Each structure stands twice: as structure tokens, then as C-alpha cells.
Amino acid sequence: MNTSVSITINGIAYERSIPIRMLLVDFIRYEAGLTGTHVGCTFEGACGACTVHLDGDAIKSCLVLAVQCDGRWITMVEGLAEGSELHPLQIAFNEHHALQCGYCTSGLLMTGVDLIEKDSELNEEKVRHGITGNLCRCAGYSNIVDAILSVARARTREEEE
């Protein structure tokens, strides 16, 4: 059974007729053709590689049906950079060697940005617990934590100045 939806992804509205059982992550990958969001588990919300922002909150796009997102807006990894200018967290991931295979990275970026934007007093423990919904198999987490903290601290410094 199909239904019509309009979902705004990274500022562009995608109007599609889709099966009602279609997951948001499949809508993103196959209807919008955006492949930065990855799938690492069996749509069980365990790996976090598909994390996106739905109306500004980090969610796992494999745990949401596309029809639930009708009329709502989504930001995902392709929407983080402003043109050629990378988001500070993207730069920090590169500088801190926070990725190896990179498969978990888009999800961790979205979770990381969410943490930074919502908590102005992040510390290592908060970040480690904050990214507990995202699995990374290669990097061992510490460099990811460092990257997120470096951006959070730079932001705090900016606000103080």
C-alpha cells in the first residue's frame, strides 16, 4: 500500500509515493538518493550508523517509518557542511583521527553535533555516555570523544569571549 509524503531533507522537499512500511533510512538512501547515512545493524537501532536529525533531534532513521516524517524536516551528514566549508566537528574528526573505515562516522557526527548543541558543559564522561547509541568498530572511541570535546570546548570559549 502506497501513500504520499513530503519530507524535507537538508532543505530540499522530497515528495514521493512510498509503501507505508518503508523505513526512513530507506527513504533517505533510495528515494532521496543520499548515501551518507549508513546501515550497520538489522534495523534494530543498535549501531547508530543511520543517526540523523529529525526536527532538530538526533534519532535513528532505521527506527522510524518514512510516513511518520511527512511534513517534517531532516538534517543528515550531507547537510552539515555549508558549501565547501566543513562543520567544525567534521574538521575535528579529521584532525583527531576519529575515523578509520568511516562507516559509523556519519551517525557519530550527527550524535556529536546534537550533544554539542544541547549541552554547553560537556565532559569526557558525558560524551562517552552520549554516544553510547553509536558503535564504532575500528577507532576505539577515544579519538571520537576527543574530537567532540574539542569542538564543545571551542564553542564554550567563543561564548565566554
Add this chain to the structure above:
Amino acid sequence: MKEIHAGGIGARLPRKEDIPILRGEGRYFADISIAGQLHVMFLRSPHAHARILSIDVSAAEELPGVVAVVTGEMIRNEMLPLPQPSVGGGLPGRKPKFWPLAVEKVKFHGEPVAAVVAETPYLAEDALEAIFVEYEPLAYVGDMEAALDPSSPRVHEDWNDNEIFKSNFRATRSADDHAAHIEEAKRRVAEAPFVVRQRFRTHRCGITALEPRGALAVWDATEGITTWMTTQRPHLQRLSLAEVLKLPQAKVRVITPRDQGGGFGMKGSVYREPLLVAYLARHLRRPVRWLETREENLMAAGQGRDQIHDIELAADADGRLVALRDKIHTDAGDGCLGGTWGYAMPMVGGMRLPNAYILPFCDIQLRVAVTNKASLCPARGFGIFAPRFALERALDMLARKIGIEPAELLRKNFITTFPARLSTGLGYSSGDFVKTFDRLVELVDIPEFRRRQKEALSLGRYIGLGISTGVEVSGVDNLSYLTATGGPSYATVDLRVDPEGHVTVAYGDGPTGQGSQTTIAQVVAEELGIDPQNVTVLSGDTLTTTYSPGTVSGRGASMVLPAVALACRDLKKKIVRVIANDASIVAGDEEFSFADGYIIYGGNSNLRRSFAEVAHRIVIGAVDLPPGDTGGLEQRAVFEATRGNVCFSAHAAFVEVSPETGRVKITRYVTSDDAGVVINPLIVEGQIQGGVVQGISNFFFEEYVYNDEGQQMTSTLESYKIAKAPDVPRIEIYHDAGTPNPSNPLGTRGIGEGCIAPVPGALGNAISDALRPLGIEITDLPVRPGALFHKMNAALKQASTSAGN
């Protein structure tokens, strides 16, 4: 100390491959689609062991969107089974025959039984439910020791028992000499003043990569079959595809996606599914795509370790090791895995058991059983995770028996003369184990820890320190590799310079996140004096690269990078000849330096030409070249190892175990590694940070669980638990006590593969050290808080009872 050039060898250069991935522009397997592609889903066996009585696919075939449904019976005469020569190789054990879909019976829970090809994955999945299979369940063979009993039901009915491989690691000794060798080992153990006898068990776990597997095949009557595939070994896949599809190799092309979401050995094998996908594409004359689900991955791929060691380790009164005896059992699962057949890992693990120590007399007996489980699969450490746990734990227990610090026992027994050969025949090229180990000991300050430990214990707190080591053989000679894998080990690179001086390096491996685009660029930058941003790396396409063994065994740094250096050095000779010829001078190679994008003649600093200009001169302005030279600036180089290049690691773990919960907190984890000459410290440290965390994850969390009927109970990432950020510490990494490797032109060693192997020993020793007052030794993995709590509780109760008496 050697000067580090920006972007050259030794620079902490942020990785080149990161930027597209960070933008969400990575190109992974799932991101590749071909117009008109069909989708495959597999029906997998719900039984561990059962005869297939009938399969009815007629209802499934009628469903909307379904293009084809195939079963084992339908394909068994259409394609050849494995083994075939390329994936049978020189391996000395048995190789069970298998097709991509079960024929006659199923041998593990999760074995593919039928496949549906449909217009969408959703429709293919629907159709799986309309396939009716009648099974006759058979007795489940699930215990590796019981499986070897002659009375056991057989996994492979054309075999007379369940033993897929056995070895006594005779090396080059004659049968008589070996019998005498074993007798001597026995005698030494019997007569030694200090002996540890202990059984150690390492459970079934592995390093499942975050990106599952996949294959997409396109058939073209002229070009043959082109298959995009997640694999660390595209050339091996190509050979095996050609064999099973009965095609000339020239009609088979395998391409690994530019980005791969991890491999760790899991993507190093020849699996059933991609073979079938390629067959279907040819059969249906349509592009066919299979994207593995996590559930399939956890059921069918990536299960490693699974060994039992019964060790006897003996030392003399001075604490010198005199002999080692070990009966090793390994559960190979069904052994139906092209490349390693479930036993190459324990075979290599047995060869490497003596690790870093002088152990002239070893009696090592390995028996590998087939069972009704998924085949054992390579996992980072390739067979040494379990042996390192067993031996490093035994050493720790032996030191206690002798009454010395474990670190002192290890230090007394390190191999110090190189090249060295183990009693199992394995050769070590070079290293300074003592130096690297001493650096670790200096960092951890054992006397200070003992003082704190005593103090903590008086307060009822259990803290412990565990030390262990590991030698990894990264990059071996062709003969060893041919014997173990059926293919040679050499590395080939093709280097090409374009008219703007941009360098492209092509090689035939399938990297999975190691940062090879960056390290290769750094070696080129160092050798040719150009910016690493002016280097592009191509890999993983069998049409455009020559044969290569694959991204396995820490070969990147120890084999591929030396080949890159050799290619650059040969290329420079031509460049110098042209410059000298143009300037009408006679000059030796060493009189020219390559730096900052220029080539400068030492004899006259006015003779200075930009690399880009010279590239254009040779590639495009290809006239008036020196006699014998031709136009174009390209170079191929091959690097062959002469003997096993080793990488030594020493780890120290500090833990605290809570008597209230049995939980283990790792309070500090330090490594000292000999990575040889480090090309990029950021990447080396990243490998160790990640490798140690994987080891921690294996040790405490991950376990493939089969119930009494052989049902695999851990097919989701909820039940197969992988360590998360709060579960692990920050690893302190030191590689400043390394030694350049004299066996290759760069002095590099491969750190990636082996850095996981010392982890279970370090953790096991640390926890045992913490719990020694309670008499608890860690002998079985994984270590779970619940079990530890009960053991501690029982010991504490007993202690208070005896105190009361």
C-alpha cells in the same frame, strides 16, 4: 634524529581519505547501484543439522516482483563447488566440498538453502516466507572434543570422522628427530622444579565489521562478469569466481568499493553468497545485487577464536623456560570457507604459540574438529588471540609459582638473537624485544603499584596489574605464504606520473579503512619530494591492478609501502638521467635531491627543475631523451620479503574488580610497540587504540552463543554485544622504543594485525592479579561480571568462615 618533512615519513598527517567520508560522500558497497538491478535474499536454515527432504518454491515464484527462486539442487550442475585450486591452495588439511546453497543437507543454523531474486529487496524478503522446506533433523554436533570421538555423528558424510586438520608442528625435523624432540619436551616438563598445568578456553567471537558484506554482479557476453564486492582480497575472489563459473580469468573482474566499512579478516574469505550472485547475474542476464543484513552476517560470517589449550609450561630453578607442551583443540564449524577452511587460523596460531620466548623444546599438538556451526573465520590476530591468552596466562601463573614478578620471568626469557627460528619452524627477522618491553616496565612502575595494591587490599579493594606480550609476523616470504594460503605474498605497485607531476599509485589489495591512501602518499612524498596531496591511490580493481594477496596480515606497512619506495627510487633514476642529459652533465643519482617539489643538482644549485616541469618534459615532451630511455614516467615495483617481518608489542593493564558487582574497571592500559619506522604516528596509534579496544570487547562482551540444539542465539547487535564508548578506557600508546626493520627498504613493520593479541593475556593477568588473595585465576573467556561476582562471593564467604573457625 631524522628530520621529518611536512607530509613525509613520520609526519602526523591527517588522513586524505577522511574528507569525502566526513561529507557523507563515502563510496561504500551499499552506495553502488546499477540500473535494472535485481535483489537477492537468502532463505537460511533454521536447523543446525538436518537432511533436506524437499523444497517447494512454486508459491514463491508466483509472487509479484519475483524473478527467480533457486535451490542447491538447481545450481549444483550449473556451477562448480569449492574447493577449487585457488582457494584450496597448499593448505595441508581437508577441504569439504560445498556449493553456495545447501545440497542434500544443512550443516549449520544460518546456512543458505534457497535464494529469491526480485525487483526490490522488500519483495524478495516477502517471497522467502513462501518457500516450503521439509527437513529431517539430524543429531547436532556442537562440542569440539566430542566431535572428534569416533562415535560422533559426522558433519560431512563423505568423511570417516570429524577431524579437518591436525598438526604436531614438526617443522623440518624428520619423524625420528621429532619423536626425540617430543620426548625431550616431556622429560624436561617431568623433571622441572616449576610447572604450570592448566586448561584455557577462548570462546567463539570475532571482529565483525560495522559494514556487512555485499555483492553486485553484472554479466556482459563480451566482457564477462563484473562483480563489485566487499572484500579484502579482490584478486583471490577473481580467481575463485572464474573457477566456479568455469570462465577464463580474463572474463572475471572484481572491484572493491573505494571505501569499505572495516574488514578485520571477516572480508578476507571466499564466501557462498557472492559466488551465487555472480552466477545469478550470468544466468538471468540482469544485474543482481545482494546486500547482507546484520543478522545474516552474525550467523554466517566472522566467527573466530574458539580454542581450548591444555598447557604444561615448565621452568628451571632460575626461572628459565625449559619446555612447553600444549594440546590445542579448535572448533572449525563446518569448515566451508574458501581460503582458510576454518583451520588456517589455529594452524598459524599453533606455529606462533611460543611467542617472544626462547622455548627450544615444544610439544604442540593441534586437532581441529568440524561441527554444526558457521565456519571459523579469520579475525584480527589470525589465530593468535587464543594462544596468546593461554601462554601469557600460563607464564603469569608460572611466575607466581616461582615467586617472582611476572615481568621478570618474561624479561629473562625473551629471544634476543636474530634472525631466530621457533621450534615450530617459524622465522623472526629482527627486533629488540627487551628494549621495547623495558620501555613498558619503565612506564608502569611495578614497585609503586605493588605498594598501592597492598594498601587497596587492606581497604577491601581488589586492584591488579597484568603484563603480556605478542609477536606478530607481518609480511612473510612467498614460500610460507604459498604453503599457508595457496598464493604468494609479494606486493606489487604501479606508479604513474601525469604531465602535471601528479602521481597515481595502483595496487591490487582491498583496503578497509587502514589509511593506505595517506601512508602511500607519504612514502611517495618522502621519496619524490612532492606534496602528499599530489598523490592518488587506486586499489581493489582486478582489471587495472596486478595480482596481490590482499589487505591482510599487516601487509600494508611491511609489504606494500616498501614496494612503493622501490618504485619511487627506480623512477628517480630515470628522472635524474633525463635532467643530466638535458644539462649535458655526467652526474650520479646521489648528486640530485628531491625536495619541496623540485629536483636540485648538488654540483650546481642553478640546476634546479620543478618536479611537474620534468614530468611534463618526459611524458609529453618526449624527444631528445637519453639513449635507451623512452617517453612516459611510470614504474612498477615488486617487494618480496625474505623472512617473517616481526612486530613486537608489550601491554600492561591495570584493573579494579568490584566485590559488590564483579565488574572489572580498566583503570589504565599502556602499550609499548615496535612498529619499526613509523610512517604516520596518527595512524599507527589509531590502529593500536582500535585494536586494543576490540580485544577488550572480545574479552568481556562478544560471544557467539549456540544453544544445545545448535541454534545461534546471537544474531543481532543487541545479543552480540560490542563494547561501547563508556565500556573502554583511553589506551596510552608508546612506539618510541621500536627498531627499524632491516628486512625492507623503509624499515617498517606491520602493526595493525597483531596489536589485539596481547590484550586477553594482559587483562586475564590483571584480573587474576587483583583476585589472587581470593585464589581466583582467569582461565575461560569471556569474563563476565556475574560469574566473577559469584566466584568472589564464594571465596569471601569461605575466607570469613575459616577466619571464624
